[in-house]
Amino acid sequence: MALPPEAAGHAVESSGLGGGNAAHKPGVRRDSVVIRFAGDSGDGMQLAGMQFTAESALAGNDIATLPDFPAEIRAPAGTLAGVSGFQLNFSSREVFTAGDEPNVLVAMNPAALKANLDDLPPNGVLIVDREAFNDANLKRAGYTSNPLNDHSLDKYQVFQVDVTKLTTLALHGTGLNNRAVFRCRNLFVLGMLSWLYQRPIESTQRWLEGRFKKTPELLEANLMALKAGYNYGDTTEMFASSYEVPAATIKAGLYRNITGNSATALGFVAAAMSAGRPLFLGSYPITPASDILHELAGFKNFPVYTFQAEDEIAGVASAIGAAFGGAIALTTTSGPGMNLKAEAVGLAVKTELPLVITDVQRAGPSTGMPTKPEQADLLVAMYGRHGESPIPVIAASTPADCFDCAYEAVRLATKYMTPVILLTDNQLANGAEPWLLPDVSKLPDIKVHLATDPNGFMPYRRDTETLARPWAVPGTPGLEHRIGGLSSEDLTGNVSYSPANNELMVRTRARKIAGIAREIPPTEIFGDAQGGDLVVLGWGSTFGSLREAVKQVREKGKSVSHIHVRYLNPLPSDLGDQLRKFKKVLVPELNMGQLSKLVRADYLIDAIGFNKIQGRPFKVSELTTRILRALEG
Amino acid sequence: MATALTRKDFVTDQEVRWCPGCGDYAILAQVQKIMPEFGIPRENIVFISGIGCSSRFPYYMNTYGFHTIHGRAPAIATGLKVSRPDLDVWVVTGDGDGLSIGGNHLIHALRRNIDLNILLFNNRIYGLTKGQYSPTSEVGKVTKSSPMGSVDYPFNPITVALGASATFVARTIDVEQKHLGETLKRAHAHRGASFVEILQNCNIFNDGAFNDLSDKAIKADHQLVLEHGKPLIFGKNRDQGIRMNGQRAEVVALGNGVTEKDLVVHDESNLALAFMLANFEPPMPAPVGVFYAVSRPTYDSAMNAQLADAKAKMGPGDVAALLKRGDVWTVH
Incomplete structure (x- = not known):
């Protein structure tokens, strides 16, 4: 059952000896390939997908990914509810999406097959672990007959690989128990696909070495499984040839692979360092925003404070406290948390303190589908507060763009003394793409001016251009003052119930936010600029x-x-x-x-x-x- | 060298807007009086409050101040203190603000042992919203929202704080100026979260709630002043004491063979004793003073130590290097 040349990708340009390294059989050239890894949520499909992504990025392809995993960490094994998927589009051209449908579907069990088969087009490549299609697993997935034998898959190119058996054989003698061996199957599959698409596996080896630094026996087992899969592809006749997806022609420079959540975290650090202020994140864990907290927690030396709060409200409240003290203050959340934070954000609007609220949107309402993307929090970001409380809202468009948007959010928050909402979503957060690393010295300078001069100081005396009030932080002699949620008098900030003053303050804040439009670049039109x-x-x-x-x-x-x-x-x-x-x-x-x-x-x-x-x-x-x-x- | 500050340095030009006769005046006066004794420059002092009558407090202190939102003052203060450990941070809250809407933030600030001075004004009523029962109101209390009497079992602020693993727990009374001042000084000297319940009279909606403890004629028979290392004695003539009878405390009259040696000696480091005292109900006297005071590392110092440690090990943050971390490749 050899793989025909047209099976593993569209847009065949040429066959034959399309480069590749010497270790490979002749490679068949492909423009782009979309692979979906699917298995049980414990099968390590996200990991296999992420590592294949990293290998492809290093191979010079343009890439886009779309993880698709269940909200349950470990739904009952073998069930449809527990299926976890990771789709990757790697190409020699510029790619914009992870692909509508896979060319190659890897299904580690019957449930993964059932949940994903509808997306595989006729003649698509289907790679399955034959042994996983046993009676128990078939029943759990709701199959009454084995699709591997009943001709229901005849319209696909099916490759039945004894992944479990081959992994077990490869790890024979390592002394690992069956369960531990079973958990190395994803590395076998990754190795096999790495061979098939001529991906270098060194980056995965390096990653494994870091991951299993403290458990050398597991490191060895995973490396063995990876190499066994790679060699299996090379030595068996199952695959007629491997495939070459040449490097894409992309802008010169230094690249790395980046997810949206990582890019968001890095953007915030870069912005805080440009501003010369410590970074403070107050956050409560919530899918799919938690990775920003995890990432920032590792950057303490910058300095970055990460405070895992008791709830969403304390997350934003602690950030407001830190902003009052002069930190670049953040809170991160997803939809439900936005509602919990709303009252406190109103306080930040009223007291005009810089703060960035990141909403990694997910499908709602309520708990909804916490691991799936949606864009339904735009109006909450715009209007989801009491009273007249306008806030700048910006949204990232790609994983790497999250860096620029996070940076910009901090710049706006500090320049205009206002909370800013940054919208991303689950697709950006966990999706990845190659990122042309910016020259840090050329990022916009975030000038933070802390008030120090007591002469004429008033907490609401505004900058004439931006209408920002001064940022006067505790510890500054002579600037002692009180702020709060009560309506306050222009300039002095003293509590005031004057009707005219209240309208003046509300309108002034609205003008301040509207004025940001002055520095928004002209709208770019892709296509017909004249209309x-x-x-x-x-x-x-x-x-x-x-x-x-x-x-x-x-x-x-x-x-x-x-x-x-x-x-x-x-x-x-x-x-x-x-x-x-x-x-x-x-x-x-x-x-x-x-x-x-x-x-x-x-x-x-x-x-x-x-x-x-x-x-x-x-x-x-x-x-x-x-x-x-x-x-x- | 700066000249020493006086009480007047801590008074703002804002008109104080509590009701005439409110217990808050006495607390404000005492706080302003003791502030200069700490020798801390005004600019390094911050008062943070939530919502309620007590929470207007920061407007009247000539320091940095932040009147925030209902119940969240401990969380806002936590963010400030963690990122600015150099500041002297005070939280002013009330029974509704701190124990009802903000109960979660209060217990977590105490548990983490954030180095804050938390003053909870307990008047056992909602004053600013004009007279509903509060989470410390007694069962049966008739208020606007409980015309047939409240069926809501109250919190005991001291046991809440002890249960939340607070490291400093004290109670004092608005009108007991000396005791109030001394208790606040102890609270300020404590490193970590200091929790002080201040029994405070709301003369409009709950007048006389603490009469037994504040009326000069009878208070000595109802107040048990706690002093570390001293036997538990009270009464106008200091002739009554607290003795253990098996596992339970009882009031005994001194004399007739009962001496101070038979009495419980207060020990601020004894959590079980603190709980027992906190649960005294009439006819037992009401303890005031420091129930519990122990030393435990603070969250803010531990967090800042981690940051310093990370910097020592990894050097100061380098953004350009950070971006290049992991697998990078060059496209020519």
Whole structure:
């Protein structure tokens, strides 16, 4: 059962000896490949996927990933509820998404097969662990007959590999028990696929050495499984050839692979160091935001304070306390936590303290689908507080963009003395892409000016340009003052119930936030800068799928363009005019239509919504279909 | 060298807006009086409060101050103290603010032993919202929200604090100026979270709640003043004491063969004793003073020690190096 050349990827350019290293059989060249690893949540599929991603990044491919895991840490083994997946698109071209559907599906058990098979196109490659398709597992997955034998998989290229048996044989003599051996299966599969796609495994070896530093027996076992899988691919005749996906032509420079949550954490550290202030994160663990806390907890020497609070409210409250004391203060959360923090954020609005609230959005309402992405917190970010309390809102569009957005959020918070909301989501948080490392010395300078001069000091005497009030921190002689949630008098900050003063303060804060639009760069239009038939307007993590869809429709000769906004409050001052250059405005969102509401309200533009609330990103094909329909209608 | 500060240095120009006769005035006056004794520059002192009558306190202290939101003062103070260990941070809260809406933050601040001075004004009523029962109101209390009497069993602030592993737990009374001042000084001297319940009279909505303990004519028979290392004696004539009868405490009259040697000697490091005293109900006298005081590392010092340690081991943070951590590759 050899793998035909067209099986393992689309857009075949050439066959034959397409480079590759000498250890390989001749490689068949592929433009791009989408692999989905699927197994039980204890099978280590996320790890296999992340390591394959790292190997592919080092091989010079452009990549995009989409992890898809259950909320349950260990749902009953072998059940559909416990299936964990990781999809990776690696390419010699620029890629924008993790791919609509896999070319290759790895299914470690019947449940993983059942949960993912619908996404595999006919003639797609299916690699299964044959032994996992036993009676018990088939029953748990709800199969009445074994799909490996009943011809139901005939339209796919099926490779039955005895992963469990081969891993067991490879680790024979290590003295590990069956359970420990079983847990090395993912490394066998990773090794096999690394051979198949000519990935270098050195980075995985290095990673394992770090991971199992203290358990040399497990390190050895994992390395053995990895190499056994690699050699299995090389020596058996199962795969007719390996595949080469050449390096992509991407901008020169130093790269690393980065997830959105890591990029967010790094952006905050870089910003705090530019500002010359300590970083303080007050946070309560919540999926999918916790990794930002984990990451920052490792950066204590910068200095970074991470305070794991007793609840979401204490997370933001402690950050407000730290902001009062002069730290670059953060809190991180996901949807439900946004609501819990809302009252405290209102205090930060009123007392005009710098603070960044990161909402790694997930599918709601309520607990919803905590490990799935959604964009349904935009209106909460905009309006989810009591009273008139405008806040700048910015949204990251790719995993690496989280760095820039986190940095920008701190810059705005300190420059304008205001809380800022940064929106990311689960797709960005756990998705990864190659990141061209920025030159740190060229990042915007975050100038923080702490008030020190008692002459004429007043807590609400504002900067004439930005309208920011001074940041006067305890410990500064002569600046002792009191702030609080009660309505306060202009300039002095003394408690005031004057009606006119209250309106002045509310309007001044609104003007301060609206004024940020002055420094928002002009809106970029991908496509027809002079206008055209249709513009696709998006924000956040849909960037990749929207851009790819617009590209594909443009290749058909259609007049369609793409605008993706980072600044959601205030919106760019030229946005309305840009949108009006197009006959139609289509706003695809992973919500019921939140940006489209804002656009309709702010610009009186008859925006068309395209909405999906399935805890899944848009498929490019869904978007192209919708765009074409909008162009026709 | 700066000249020594006086009480007046801690008074702001703001009009104090508590009701005439409120116990808060006495507490404010005492705090302003003792502040200069600490020798701490005003700029290094911060008062943080939540919401309620007591929480207006920071507006009247000429230090840094932050009047925050309901119940969250301990959490806000925690963020400040952890990131600014150089500051002298005080939390002013009440029975509703600290034990109802903010109960969670209070117990966690105590458990972590954040180096804060927490003053809980307990008037056993909601004053600012005009007279509903509070989490320290007694069962049966008739208020606007409990016309048939409250069925809500109250918290005992001292046992809450002890149960939350506080390292300094004390009770004092608004009108007992000397005792109040001395207790606050002890609290301030303690490293770690100091919890002081101040029995405070709300003369509008719960007047006389602590009459037994504040009325000069009778208070000596109801107050048991705790002093470390001294036998538990009370009464106008100091002729009554606390003796153990098996595992239970009882009041005994001194004389007729009963001497001080038969009495319980107060030990601030004895948690079981502190709990027992905190649970005294009439006809036992009400203890005031320091129930419990022990030393335990503070969260803020431990956290800052970790930061210093990390810096010593890894050097100061280098952003450029941090970004390059892990696998990187160059595209030409």
